[in-house]
Amino acid sequence: MISKENYNMKIRFWGTRGSIPTPGRYVLKYGGNTPCVEVRCGETFLIFDAGSGLRELGGALLQELGTEPKKFNIFISHTHWDHIQGFPFFSMAYLPTTEIDFYGGSSVIDLEKLIYGQMEREYFPVTLSELASKINFKSLQESPFFLNGIKIEYTHLIHPSLSLGFRITYNDKIFVYATDNELSPDPDLKKVYEKSYGMLIENADVLVADCQYTSDEYKTKAGWGHSTMESVVEMASKHGVKNLFAFHHDPLHTDDEIDIMIENSRTKAVKGLSIFGAKEKSSIYL
Numbered sequence: 572m573i574s575k576e577n578y579n580m581k582i583r584f585w586g587t588r589g590s591i592p593t594p595g596r597y598v599l600k601y602g603g604n605t606p607c608v609e610v611r612c613g614e615t616f617l618i619f620d621a622g623s624g625l626r627e628l629g630g631a632l633l634q635e636l637g638t639e640p641k642k643f644n645i646f647i648s649h650t651h652w653d654h655i656q657g658f659p660f661f662s663m664a665y666l667p668t669t670e671i672d673f674y675g676g677s678s679v680i681d682l683e684k685l686i687y688g689q690m691e692r693e694y695f696p697v698t699l700s701e702l703a704s705k706i707n708f709k710s711l712q713e714s715p716f717f718l719n720g721i722k723i724e725y726t727h728l729i730h731p732s733l734s735l736g737f738r739i740t741y742n743d744k745i746f747v748y749a750t751d752n753e754l755s756p757d758p759d760l761k762k763v764y765e766k767s768y769g770m771l772i773e774n775a776d777v778l779v780a781d782c783q784y785t786s787d788e789y790k791t792k793a794g795w796g797h798s799t800m801e802s803v804v805e806m807a808s809k810h811g812v813k814n815l816f817a818f819h820h821d822p823l824h825t826d827d828e829i830d831i832m833i834e835n836s837r838t839k840a841v842k843g844l845s846i847f848g849a850k851e852k853s854s855i856y857l
């Protein structure tokens with residue numbers, strides 16, 4: 572990781588909590604907003620997931636950019652609530668100077684329906700017609716593809732609904748976003764993901780990964796679509812990952828408990844792999 576002045580990629584966490592927004596004084600260090608990660612590659616804005624953290628990202632962008640015309644590329648891993656619920660509160664979506672491209676794995680119509688469905692009158696007071704921005708839905712068709720010189724690859728993860736992991740390469744720096752993924756110990760599933768997940772994370776400078784459970788917790792939560800810290804550290808160690816950021820923190824985990832998970836996992840990592848807990852409002856420069 573390099574200095575603030577001379578970076579290729581800037582990554583900022585706006586929401587790191589899994590499943591449901593979790594306010595409280597026990598989560599002040601790692602944060603309580605659901606998934607949203609901003610990645611800037613030069614002038615291009617990439618946003619991974621539209622959880623409740625997107626609301627605060629919108630506020631920060633409004634302050635920084637005002638009504639200057641801007642385009643935001645929002646990649647949706649999947650449409651479980653915790654990954655889309657921030658969109659109705661994204662202030663930039665209310666400006667006519669904003670253009671938003673949504674990228675998702677289901678068909679264009681499905682993604683559009685699922686994102687907007689949460690803004691129907693029964694659920695939300697502001698209707699779709701009040702969004703002044705220009706919004707486009709793009710169905711992901713081929714991997715890799717290129718956007719303003721950024722290479723984007725994606726793969727299917729293991730989760731109760733379709734869930735995608737993304738690999739971003741820009742100026743030889745590699746960022747991987749792989750949340751809502753179950754690295755199951757089941758030998759048949761393991762055979763599948765060892766290859767696909769292994770390729771996704773290979774030599775990543777930064778891997779943001781679902782590390783929701785401890786091994787003990789996993790015993791009663793197998794099949795829920797989330798991984799143990801240990802299983803991710805094993806894969807990251809095997810595949811030359813440099814920095815792992817544990818993500819999708821369990822709503823029941825306090826800051827102290829996450830600290831202990833991180834400390835314990837460091838004893839199992841290979842040399843060259845650094846492990847951190849993803850903290851809301853913290854930045855990484857690559």
Ligand SMILES: [Zn+2]
Binds near residue numbers: 589590651653654819
């Ligand atoms: Zn989730």
Ligand SMILES: [Zn+2]
Binds near residue numbers: 649651730751
């Ligand atoms: Zn999910």
